[in-house]
Amino acid sequence: MEIRETGFEDLLVLKPSRFADSRGFFLESYNRERFIKAGIENDFKQDNYSSSQYGVIRGLHYQLAPYSQAKLVQVLKGKILDVVVDLRKDSPTFGKSFCQELSEENGLQLMIPRGFAHGFSVLSPEVLFSYKCDNLYNKAAERGIKYNDADLAIAWGIPENKIVISDKDEGHPPFKDAEYNF
Numbered sequence: 001m002e003i004r005e006t007g008f009e010d011l012l013v014l015k016p017s018r019f020a021d022s023r024g025f026f027l028e029s030y031n032r033e034r035f036i037k038a039g040i041e042n043d044f045k046q047d048n049y050s051s052s053q054y055g056v057i058r059g060l061h062y063q064l065a066p067y068s069q070a071k072l073v074q075v076l077k078g079k080i081l082d083v084v085v086d087l088r089k090d091s092p093t094f095g096k097s098f099c100q101e102l103s104e105e106n107g108l109q110l111m112i113p114r115g116f117a118h119g120f121s122v123l124s125p126e127v128l129f130s131y132k133c134d135n136l137y138n139k140a141a142e143r144g145i146k147y148n149d150a151d152l153a154i155a156w157g158i159p160e161n162k163i164v165i166s167d168k169d170e171g172h173p174p175f176k177d178a179e180y181n182f
């Protein structure tokens with residue numbers, strides 16, 4: 001597994017080793033011992049996957065502490081732009097966003113520590129998105145930031161008239177009014 005720093009503390013881009021042969025390929029998407037050796041000690045408690053079509057934006061989501069979630073995210077099919085925003089008040093990168101293309105082809109994963117808002121846009125016709133969380137879903141602790149916040153100015157890579165967004169995500173507050181406690 002290759003590990004790339006991002007300039008954000010504990011936010012890492014990971015590239016699992018792929019073993020390709022005439023049948024296709026094999027990879028270990030998570031190996032607890034290997035992750036712990038690499039300093040990633042999260043105790044993952046929930047696995048999720050979602051399916052989305054081109055133009056979908058999901059985000060930007062997080063759960064308040066003590067229900068906040070670190071996430072190990074990856075794409076099984078298709079291509080996305082994965083986006084995180086650092087909400088850790090004492091972080092030197094507080095309020096900054098980081099974007100990384102994740103795809104079936106590049107095989108990259110993003111290890112997102114607690115204290116980040118997270119979202120993604122779907123750049124291919126369809127996407128299967130898979131992720132592990134180190135804390136359980138908690139509806140009451142769910143919060144969001146509006147995906148097209150003017151201060152964050154995230155370039156999602158989708159023309160405005162093609163964006164597909166849920167009513168819930170459309171209703172999130174701007175970054176300046178967001179509630180967070182990290």
Ligand SMILES: Cc1cn([C@H]2C[C@H](O)[C@@H](COP(=O)(O)OP(=O)(O)O[C@H]3O[C@@H](C)C(=O)[C@@H](O)[C@H]3O)O2)c(=O)[nH]c1=O
Nearest residue numbers: 048050058059060061062071118119120136137166168
């Ligand atoms: C996230 C989640 C949702 N749900 C339910 C709530 C709702 O009825 C339905 C769809 O939920 P959402 O619209 O929030 O799903 P979605 O927009 O895919 O939410 C996800 O987005 C990405 C960007 C993340 O970072 C994730 O942590 C998660 O927030 O699934 C659960 O039962 N468990 C969960 O863990």
